Amino acid sequence: MKKFVTLFTESYRELKSVRTITTAAMFGAVAIVLSMFSINMGSYIRISFASLPNELVAYLFGPVVGGLFSGSMDVLKYLLKPMGAFFPGLTMVTILAGIMYGCMFYKKPITLSRVLVTKFLVMLVCNVILNTICLSILYGKGFMVLLPARALKNLVMWPIDSMIFYSMVRALDTMGVFKTIRKAQTAGTK
Template identity: 45%
Template structure:
């Protein structure tokens, strides 16, 4: 339990640095732009590419900063490109996703197993359970009608998303970009 407290405290401290906020804001802009390349495979099924950028923010800045980033990003994306009615449950999901990814990835050695675990936890809790619940509430369709396609989509995307994040983050580490961003934050 003490490790969680230290993790959350350190992540909270990240929010006090202007450099953290500017770095997160720049990555948020990249995520918004990548959101324009979302593939809509039906009214309740979207495949997007901004998640890798978001995971990188959670990896760099932790669960508290991740929750703030996720909530603000959800609101910004809605203002920039609304896709239906606003529903606060999706903002809550974005924040919870930031907390979960940040808790699993922040200040820990990045391994493919850890990336897989983080993606699985978020897929099960946020994407499959909560997002399906919110969609059910909004559309009036039974959860069990929406669930099979959402489970299939997340099972397919789970290893792909984890591999993409892992490969990109590892490449950025090998190029020294992660170290440079962290050094930039410390100055």
């Protein structure tokens, strides 16, 4: 339990750094650009890679920064490109996803198994269950009517999203991007 609390306090300290804010802002710009290229399959299913920056921010800065970043990006993306009605419940689910990614990735080695498990948990809890409940409330459709298509979409996207995130982290790590960001973070806190 102490490690879990420490995870949040260290992530909160990251939030106080100007370099964290500027790095998150750059990832935010990438997230906005990626969100403009989503594929809509009806009113209830959308395929997008805009969550990739959210996951990277959670990996770098932890659950507090990841949750705040995910929530603020959700609202900002909606303001820039409204699709459907705004529903605060969906933003809360996005914040929860950022927190979950931060808890699973922050200061931990990224392995394919860790990515697969984390993506599965986030997709099951946030995308399939909670988002479907929110969409059911928002559009007045039955939960069980929406669930099969959303579950199938997430089941198909699970290995694809996992491999994209894992490959991206490996590539950025190999290029030294994360080392540069972390070195700048530690230099800024001294």
